[in-house]
Amino acid sequence: MGKEPTHTRRRTLQSICGVAVAGLAGLAGCSSSGDSDPTTQTTDAQTQTANETQTTTTANETTTDETTEQAEETTESGLEAADFVENPEEIHPTLVEATSVPSDEVLLGFRLEDSSLPFTTEVYRAPDDAEVQATKTYDTQDLSQVDLLPESPQALDTVGTDREDIHYGTTTVGEPLKVTLVARHDGETIDWSAWSRTGYPYDGHDEEDPALEVDCYCGGMNYTAPSGGTWARVIQVTPTERVDTGTTVALNWTSSRL
Structure with a gap:
């Protein structure tokens, strides 16, 4: 109830990582172009670094949330799994x-x-x-x-x-x-x-x-x-x-x- 399914969180994490990889590829292309403005390259690199840091932080938070929720689910399932026999x-x-x-x-x-x-x-x-x-x-x-x-x-x-x-x-x-x-x-x-x-x-x-x-x-x-x-x-x-x-x-x- 209100908990995001694990498989949805994993797709979100994969999408975030995909954006990070694509950003790295773009940064490599700018660095290799002789026509690019060095100032622009520096600004782009700083922006990309900030984005990567934010992506890493988001990924870590997602992993932490997932681990915590899995522990809660294990506790809950442990209670639900009590096998009452009444025999x-x-x-x-x-x-x-x-x-x-x-x-x-x-x-x-x-x-x-x-x-x-x-x-x-x-x-x-x-x-x-x-x-x-x-x-x-x-x-x-x-x-x-x-x-x-x-x-x-x-x-x-x-x-x-x-x-x-x-x-x-x-x-x-x-x-x-x-x-x-x-x-x-x-x-x-x-x-x-x-x-x-x-x-x-x-x-x-x-x-x-x-x-x-x-x-x-x-x-x-x-x-x-x-x-x-x-x-x-x-x-x-x-x-x-x-x-x-x-x-x-x-x-x-x-x-x-x-």
């Missing part, structure tokens, strides 16, 4: 194979698909008294200073995949598994949102009587990761009586910067 059904067998769930509990896997973000979301058990959906930012990455975590933060166990890890824990039917999502970020402050949630064999999304009650890493909300600091949000997932005990559930949240 809880595909990762479910991996989670089942790598874990075990007691016959009277439900295992919940959290996969935070944040390929386009400059940090990897961490998942910790939340304090018992933490308010669900509480969200805070901190100017430190020292987790002992994050009051949405327990005094001794305990990360959920993980199962590796060829994408983001799956964080998992167990709970009983009717009891929430409450966790704190954490983003520790070293770059410039960024804003992002979680815009999709899927799950297998349940996702609890847009259902009148959901098998899972999810509160809530919510789509449509804006989150901010401060430069050199920490972002934290408390969420919970509660399996209802529609979920059989001994079941393993894979949940996937997809997020990207705004």
Whole structure:
């Protein structure tokens, strides 16, 4: 939008260079003519030199602009190229194979698909008294200073995949598994949102009587990761009586910067 295509800039540069070459040929012809006025030759040569300098400057500016724009296009395409798979059904067998769930509990896997973000979301058990959906930012990455975590933060166990890890824990039917999502970020402050949630064999999304009650890493909300600091949000997932005990559930949240 408003950017000149690369091939157009290149034709412009070729045309500018062509003018410069033609000017040089004309200057050589004037120098070889015995009838030319020396004063005129000197003036023409000075004018030509100035034109060549301007042409070189213009060409350099064009090259610089092209390089900058190519770098911007590479950055933009890198974001657009983030390959969101949103595949809880595909990762479910991996989670089942790598874990075990007691016959009277439900295992919940959290996969935070944040390929386009400059940090990897961490998942910790939340304090018992933490308010669900509480969200805070901190100017430190020292987790002992994050009051949405327990005094001794305990990360959920993980199962590796060829994408983001799956964080998992167990709970009983009717009891929430409450966790704190954490983003520790070293770059410039960024804003992002979680815009999709899927799950297998349940996702609890847009259902009148959901098998899972999810509160809530919510789509449509804006989150901010401060430069050199920490972002934290408390969420919970509660399996209802529609979920059989001994079941393993894979949940996937997809997020990207705004």
